[in-house]
Amino acid sequence: MWTSTMDLDQKKVLLTQILGRFYHNIYFSSYSPLQVQNLPRQSLPESSWVRVRNRLSGICGSDLHLLYHGGGDQRVASAARPTQKQFYPGHEVVGEVIEIGNDVQRIQVGDRVALQWRPNCITAGVQPVCHACSTGNYNLCDHGSFLAPQPLGGGWSEEMLLHEQQLFRVPSGLTDEQAVMLEPAAVAMHAVLRHVPRPGERVLIIGAGTVGLLTQQIVRSLAPQCEISVLARYPFQVEQATRQGAAHIIYPRDAYVGVQKATNAKLYNGIFGNQTLQGGYDVIYDTVGQKSGLFQHTTLHHALRWIRSRGTIVLVGLSLEPMNIDLTPLWHQEISLLGSNSHGAEYWPLGAMIKHLPSAWSQTSSISAVSRQSN
Incomplete structure (x- = not known):
């Protein structure tokens, strides 16, 4: 399985940045943090996970920032938190579900999906969920991203393996080119x-x-x-x-x-x-x-x-x-x-709140809720 990975080890990132001042193509060489490898195809790690064959992926400025600057300056607050040393680039992505685990409830084989959430309390099985996840803002999760198994592959890879809750089913009326814009549209x-x-x-x-x-x-x-x-x-x-x-x-x-x-x-x-x-x-x-x-x-x-x-x-x-x-x-x-960081649960008109339920599937995302309520 062709897989793109980003090695965010600080020594490697620093070495690439130094060499990149004299040889810019270092970022696309075997010395770069970004590598494309043909790895063995792995089985689904858990029964609530799915396998997605990617169809189209965007190149986000944040992906390029990681390539050229790594995880950022080690003096900023976010650098003090635990982070993954290996990162799979490509979060603006649309693909087709080709395999599901036995406990998957919402996603079926053949569904077109877009990547929606990072790992969070729901994917980690954390109870009680943190404040952010309880309000549908999974991308601000307090600890699930550290406790949950990390997805395998990203949008720049051939396939992704991840928890079904992280995916959004793409309406049939959207083309792949439109669907790949759902994530940046949700950010805006x-x-x-x-x-x-x-x-x-x-x-x-x-x-x-x-x-x-x-x-x-x-x-x-x-x-x-x-x-x-x-x-x-x-x-x-x-x-x-x-x-x-x-x-x-x-x-x-x-x-x-x-x-x-x-x-x-x-x-x-x-x-x-x-x-x-x-x-x-x-x-x-x-x-x-x-x-x-x-x-x-x-x-x-x-x-x-x-x-x-x-x-x-x-x-x-x-x-x-x-x-x-x-x-x-x-x-x-x-x-x-x-x-403003990424996207979460949004309501329009403002103040049109719905009652939050503990189930992960009751939450309404910026990708889906606003588009439904404004139609």
């Missing part, structure tokens, strides 16, 4: 539902990659009366964001001037290149979250200076590096800063 949906803009508010989406453009579409769907600006880096991103109805395009080279013109804010220029705005956007979704392109600071550094007083920033972009960042706008302007 989760980010927008962390804070939905009010009618008439000005919204900035930092980044026009896959998640950024999906975030733009979802804001337009859930808050159509908002005015949306998009910070885009490349011409094709500008074209797509414009086609999707962006009122303003912000260019990195003169971003402060662009934000000032789009929001009628007042721009202040201090010494040493220090810039800030009085006024600005009501809501900002930062889908980058790190240094990018022409920016010398992280995009969050700038977002804190582009938001109006008592505005809200939702940090969506992944960064596994410590941030040297000026946080004074948080208290000076009473800004709300929210994190």
Whole structure:
């Protein structure tokens, strides 16, 4: 079985990074943390597991981050937690179930499925489940990812072996190309539902990659009366964001001037290149979250200076590096800063809560619930 693995051993990652400064192709050589091997085909490890033959997989920015940077800086909080040294890349994936265990209840052979959840309390059989899992936010599980058997294979492999609860049955009306976008669409949906803009508010989406453009579409769907600006880096991103109805395009080279013109804010220029705005956007979704392109600071550094007083920033972009960042706008302007990680159980309209049951199958995901309730 052809299987892609990522060896996140820090010594190997560091050696590859050093050599990569002089020979970039090292990341695609036999010395790379990423390896493709033809491994023996394993049997299902447990009766509640299934075997999926992958049909299509996306390449996420987080997969590339792991390839080039490993598990991230060892000084960040997440690095202190136990982690798997071997990682199977590819979580944006659609495949076909070709084998099921004797105790599998929801999945049948022949079903098309998308990867939905990481290992969690349900897959580990932990009782009682943690707070995150009890509310359907399995990707924030407190301990299941450490206790549960790890899936074998990922989207970049020929097959995946994993617990049936981690999968979502793909509706027949979706093509494989559409189904592979369910996971990033769920990430964008989760980010927008962390804070939905009010009618008439000005919204900035930092980044026009896959998640950024999906975030733009979802804001337009859930808050159509908002005015949306998009910070885009490349011409094709500008074209797509414009086609999707962006009122303003912000260019990195003169971003402060662009934000000032789009929001009628007042721009202040201090010494040493220090810039800030009085006024600005009501809501900002930062889908980058790190240094990018022409920016010398992280995009969050700038977002804190582009938001109006008592505005809200939702940090969506992944960064596994410590941030040297000026946080004074948080208290000076009473800004709300929210994190958004992956996806979970979502409800629309907001407040339309359902009663949570202890069964894993009663939980409603961002992939399925919002699409059903909005139709």
